[in-house]
Each structure stands twice: as C-alpha cells, then as structure tokens.
Amino acid sequence: MTPHQxxxxxTTIVVKExxxxxxxxxxxxxxxxxxxxxYFVIFxxxxxxxxGEMGGHDYMDFIVPGLIMMSVITNAYANVVSSFFGxxxxxxxxxxxxxxxxxxxxxxxYVTGGVARGISVGLIVTLLSLGFTDLHIQxxxxxxxxxxxxxxxxxxxxxxxxxxxxxxxxxxxxPTFVLTPLTYLGGVFYSISLLPEFWQGVSKINPILxxxxxxxxxxxxxxxxxxxxxxxVIIGFIVLGFSYSLHLLNKGxxxxx
Amino acid sequence: xxxxxxxxxLRKTYDNGxxxxxxxxxxxxxxxxxxxxGPNGAxxxxxxxxxCSLVNKSSGQVKIFGHDLDKNPSEAKTCLGVVPQEFNFNQxxxxxxxxxxxxxxxxxxxxxxxxxxxFYLKKLGLWDNRxxxxxxxxxGMKRRLMIARALVHKPxxxxxxxxxxxxxxxxxxxMWTFLEEINAQGTTIILTTHYxxxxxxxxxxxxxxxxxxxxxxxxxxxLLQKLNVETFVxxxxxxxxxxxxxxxxxxxxxxxxxxxxxxxxxxxxxxxxEQLKGFEWRVTSLRAKSNRLEELFxxxxxxxxxxxxxxxxx
Numbered sequence: 001m002t003p004h005q006x007x008x009x010x011t012t013i014v015v016k017e018x019x020x021x022x023x024x025x026x027x028x029x030x031x032x033x034x035x036x037x038x039y040f041v042i043f044x045x046x047x048x049x050x051x052g053e054m055g056g057h058d059y060m061d062f063i064v065p066g067l068i069m070m071s072v073i074t075n076a077y078a079n080v081v082s083s084f085f086g087x088x089x090x091x092x093x094x095x096x097x098x099x100x101x102x103x104x105x106x107x108x109x110y111v112t113g114g115v116a117r118g119i120s121v122g123l124i125v126t127l128l129s130l131g132f133t134d135l136h137i138q139x140x141x142x143x144x145x146x147x148x149x150x151x152x153x154x155x156x157x158x159x160x161x162x163x164x165x166x167x168x169x170x171x172x173x174x175p176t177f178v179l180t181p182l183t184y185l186g187g188v189f190y191s192i193s194l195l196p197e198f199w200q201g202v203s204k205i206n207p208i209l210x211x212x213x214x215x216x217x218x219x220x221x222x223x224x225x226x227x228x229x230x231x232x233v234i235i236g237f238i239v240l241g242f243s244y245s246l247h248l249l250n251k252g253x254x255x256x257x
Numbered sequence: 258x259x260x261x262x263x264x265x266x267l268r269k270t271y272d273n274g275x276x277x278x279x280x281x282x283x284x285x286x287x288x289x290x291x292x293x294x295g296p297n298g299a300x301x302x303x304x305x306x307x308x309c310s311l312v313n314k315s316s317g318q319v320k321i322f323g324h325d326l327d328k329n330p331s332e333a334k335t336c337l338g339v340v341p342q343e344f345n346f347n348q349x350x351x352x353x354x355x356x357x358x359x360x361x362x363x364x365x366x367x368x369x370x371x372x373x374x375x376f377y378l379k380k381l382g383l384w385d386n387r388x389x390x391x392x393x394x395x396x397g398m399k400r401r402l403m404i405a406r407a408l409v410h411k412p413x414x415x416x417x418x419x420x421x422x423x424x425x426x427x428x429x430x431x432m433w434t435f436l437e438e439i440n441a442q443g444t445t446i447i448l449t450t451h452y453x454x455x456x457x458x459x460x461x462x463x464x465x466x467x468x469x470x471x472x473x474x475x476x477x478x479x480l481l482q483k484l485n486v487e488t489f490v491x492x493x494x495x496x497x498x499x500x501x502x503x504x505x506x507x508x509x510x511x512x513x514x515x516x517x518x519x520x521x522x523x524x525x526x527x528x529x530x531e532q533l534k535g536f537e538w539r540v541t542s543l544r545a546k547s548n549r550l551e552e553l554f555x556x557x558x559x560x561x562x563x564x565x566x567x568x569x570x571x
Contacts, residue, residue, distance in 0.1 A: 009362050023349075091341075095355075100333075
C-alpha cells in the first residue's frame, strides 16, 4: 500500500470508531458526565469543605485533575476493549484481516479511536468542572501531553485485553478488578504524603499515580512525584504496550485460527 | 501467465493435533471459475481461510497473482475479495457504510468508495436499504451484502465460501447469473459449495478435497468423463410388476414403481431407446437420477473413505 492508501485505511478505522461511540453517546458520553458530576457534588462540594486543603489547594481544586484523568483512563480503555472485542465477537474483524491494511495501522487506528473517546469525555468532564471551580492551568504543554499519552497507554491496555478476551466477562474483569482499584489508589482523591512512608513506597509502584500527579502538576503546579519520572514511566509503558500489541496482532492471537 | 492462485504443499495441523491439510497443491488460472468441493471437514474452509489470512498455516506457500502471501501480504491481499460462509459484518452498521469502510481498508478514496458502493448496492438490489442497519436485512439480503462488500474494491480474485447456503432457489439462480457476469468480465472466481449442480453449472475446473488431500483436480469436462455409469429414472404409462430385462443394461424398479436404468459410459442412449421401443408401454418422462457431478463426487469420497478405513484396519 502507498502512504496515501495507508492514510485512507487509518482514517477509515478512526472515523468508524468515532462514529461508533458517537452513535451510542447515551452509553459512552453521558454516564461519565453524570458520574463525575456526582463526584464533584459529593466529594467536592459536600465533603470537601470539611476536609479543607490538600496539597496547598482547596479539596475541590485538588480532585478535579484526578477525576478528569480517571474519566480519560476508563473511557480510552473501555472504547478499545469493547469495540475490538465486539468486532471479534461478530467476526467483523475479518473485514480488516482479509484486507491489505498493515497491522501497525490497525493498532494505531484503534488506539486513536480510544484516544478520541478518552479526550472527548475528558473535555466534557473539564467543562462540567468549571461549574464547580475555576481552572487556571499552570503548564498547558504538560497538561495536554500527559492526557494524550495516558489515553494512548490505556487504549493499548484495552486492545491487549480485547485480544485475550474470549467472552464478555473478560472485558469487564480488568476494569473492575485492576483498573478501578489502581485509579482510586493512584492519588485521585488524596495526596500520598498523607500515607505512612511504607505505603507511600507501595503507592509508587502504581503507574496511575504518575499520570494523575503529572496531570495535576500541569493544572495546579503541584505533584507528589517527579514529572520527568512520570513521562518516563508513561512512555516506557507505551513502548512496551505497543510492541506487545503489535506482536499479538502479527501472531494473530485470538483473531486467527 | 501468472496464476491467479498457486498453492504449494500447504499443511495445517490444529492445536488439538487434527491434520486438516496434508500438503495440498493446486493452481487456479486467471479468469477461471473454479470449484473446490468436498464433504464437511474435508479441508475446504481451512484452505480458503489460509488464502484469506484468517487461518495461520503450518507450512507451505500461497501466491495470489504471483504475490507471496508471506513476503508481500499487502499486494497479495489487494487482489482478493472474500465472501465467507458466515455473516461477518457489523450488525449495527449501516449497509452502505459497511461497503465504504471496506473500500477504505483497501486505500480507496471516499468519493470512489461511495461510487463503487452505489454501483454494487444497485447491482445487487440493496440500494433502497443502504441506510438500514445491516441486522435489519433478510437472510438473502445479507448474503448479497457480503458479495457487494467483497467486490467494492474490484478484486481480481473472488473467493466464495458456500455463498448460496440457505438461499431460496430464485435468489440462488440470480446469484449464479451475477457471478457468471462478473466472471465473464475477467474476475477469477473460486467457489466452495455443497450444491453440486451449482458447481456443475458454473465452474470450468473442479478440485475435490477430502480428509486434507486433493483427490481430483481437473477440468469439469474431464472429470465428468470419468463417470462410468449414470442412472436414469423413467416414468412409464403403466405399472409394472417387475423390471423388464434389457440387453446390456441393468434395470430395476424403485420404491415409487419407476423404472431405473443404468447406462455405462461406453453405451449410448440410442441403444437404450431402440430396446424400449419394443414394449407395449410408453416412456412418459426421463430424468437423471442424480446430478452427474454428485454421482462422481460420492464415488470419489466413498473410495477415499474405504481406503482410509482399510488403512486403519490393516
């Protein structure tokens, strides 16, 4: 395929993915908006004033970056895992397998679809947060790049989950038992400086901590971890995730007999 | 001339140890209408699955219009259009979008994809349903949608895996006409089917596969010449108590009281008609007991099974 044909194939996958989550917006875009609004109301407005400051900021200001990041992570992941597994389940993945689209284009297309949904939901949640607090972004470059890289990383995670999934239960196991606990323990609602030293060390094994804190640094200018380390962790996981996903695609794991 | 398809020593052993293909080799000429026949589990779908990159081979080589599927997968796949046995499109996607997306995977620009999808949807009588989700289509329409999708990028080689399974006779006939038309325009077609009259009617070359081996691979004409005996069923003007004796022909009455006569390949019908003239009763109709290819197919498969069985008990 020529570069132009590859570009057409890539945009075809991305447009199809965006059309998919836009068509079912009531399932994909509305629930995170409602859930995050409840977090803002309950944790930010009702409980927040009793907590006081966290990391030198109002509790509401402190949790907003974490909640935006949480919605980006869960939605980027959910988009790819449900779309790719759905294609496997309906066997419409065969449309792509018989075509000349290179595997790296297939992977990049699905990841871009996941990023599109993650960023869309992130923007919706950000707009909603403006109803509860004033956002003054301290480092726009860090904010934008961290949210983008995180969406890429969790789209890759969703892809790997979809490749291995053989039934619908497998699609929800990782988000429920791995992703949600790691996100909640990744400093969305608290600074790890509140924890005893041992648990601070344990928390630093959690990669989501680095993403949430780097994003919080971008918006508020405060972080529990070094932002450079955050970039290294995220990029390292992306390289690993992309290589492994491509290996699975090339091998045809779970998609070819 | 470059072959449309070249398969060399193709082997496939599944994880459970089942050897689906035992080193098959065959070629398909450009412009041919080729049938790959065999009973269930013979290896037809595995063969086509490997050609379509849906099944990983254990060893062997596949070339599509001279492009090695391992070394130049993009070039090889560009030549190929596939109509699988099972419906495999997104049930929630609109009919025309399915075709446009498929064209996009082949790098066809949107305007051209729209034009091509419109052409094939109109050609296959689906244009009025273009904005419907594909799950709303009837079974016959879904079959036609899969054909339109396989053709939207104008492939040089079209593979159809039992395209008329479960399709009513009227639609089947119209699909035959359409396939003959695109074959006449130069598209090479490979077909698998359980309807042997379909293969006899459409195809010029036939390969018969059973238990992972190719039993026959020749032109339809040569294959039919191998048919040693053909049975004809005659309706006669009166009911008979027993089958009449005819010189050199084997006769019997079937359960419906019809007369069955076996005609060997070296005999001709005139000899039979001459003898039939001598009876008081008249023949009111005559038909072949089964499709010629079917008789040959069953003979080959039975021989294959017998050899296998003998092998097992030796």
